[in-house]
Amino acid sequence: MSEPQSFCPKCHSPVDRTDNYCRACGRSLQPGTGFLYSHSGIILLALVLGPLALPVVWTSKIIGTAAKWIYTALLLAMGVYLAVAFYRAYLLIQDAAQLMLGGGF
Numbered sequence: 001m002s003e004p005q006s007f008c009p010k011c012h013s014p015v016d017r018t019d020n021y022c023r024a025c026g027r028s029l030q031p032g033t034g035f036l037y038s039h040s041g042i043i044l045l046a047l048v049l050g051p052l053a054l055p056v057v058w059t060s061k062i063i064g065t066a067a068k069w070i071y072t073a074l075l076l077a078m079g080v081y082l083a084v085a086f087y088r089a090y091l092l093i094q095d096a097a098q099l100m101l102g103g104g105f
Contacts, residue, residue, distance in 0.1 A: 030061070037062050042071060051079035 008015050013024035021028055028034040035041045037060035045053035057063075057071045 039063060039067070046071070046075055046078070050082060051075045 006015055006017055007013065008022035008025060008027060008029065010027040011022060011025040013022060015022055015029060019029055036045060036056055039062075042053060042057055042060065042063070045056055054072060054075055057068050057075070060068070063071075
């Protein structure tokens, strides 16, 4: 009895069980090993999503544990910085609105 054939989840072309990438479309066939899970992909996601990129960091099978902890620390620091910056901007807008509406001199 032969082994059941598998198919690419993107283009549905037949692939071998030993293939890492689809021969037709180039998609990674093993979860956690695509471009977004590499160092450059994680950096790109971090610039776009900030701390929301953490799940991709920890599901990556490409980078090591030490790199995952470094990315986690950097992303959390970025999150704290952004939270403080948004809070300060909120206070500045609130003060400006009080000056405009209340004429507080």
